[in-house]
Amino acid sequence: MRLFIVLGAICALSQSAAAQTGECRSVADPAARLACYDKAAPANPAAARPAAAARPPVPTIDSAKYVDPISDEDAILNAKMKNICRGC
Numbered sequence: 001m002r003l004f005i006v007l008g009a010i011c012a013l014s015q016s017a018a019a020q021t022g023e024c025r026s027v028a029d030p031a032a033r034l035a036c037y038d039k040a041a042p043a044n045p046a047a048a049r050p051a052a053a054a055r056p057p058v059p060t061i062d063s064a065k066y067v068d069p070i071s072d073e074d075a076i077l078n079a080k081m082k083n084i085c086r087g088c
Helices: 002-024 030-040 069-083
Strands: none
Touching: 002 030
């Protein structure tokens, strides 16, 4: 029952948001239309940051210290395979 109430509230609120953008669509002057859209949806200060500052730096991998776990497992398996008696 709560799901239907929440779903109904979301639908009711989305209709009013869609109706507000229709007013800006009818403005003929491009600058005035842009101002209308800016007024309808104010700018987000978090989105104004440059993209490079938002991403964390990429860590560098030191190849001398890096150990491949799969090659370690392969070496253990190969050592076990050499100890199997073939043709005893």
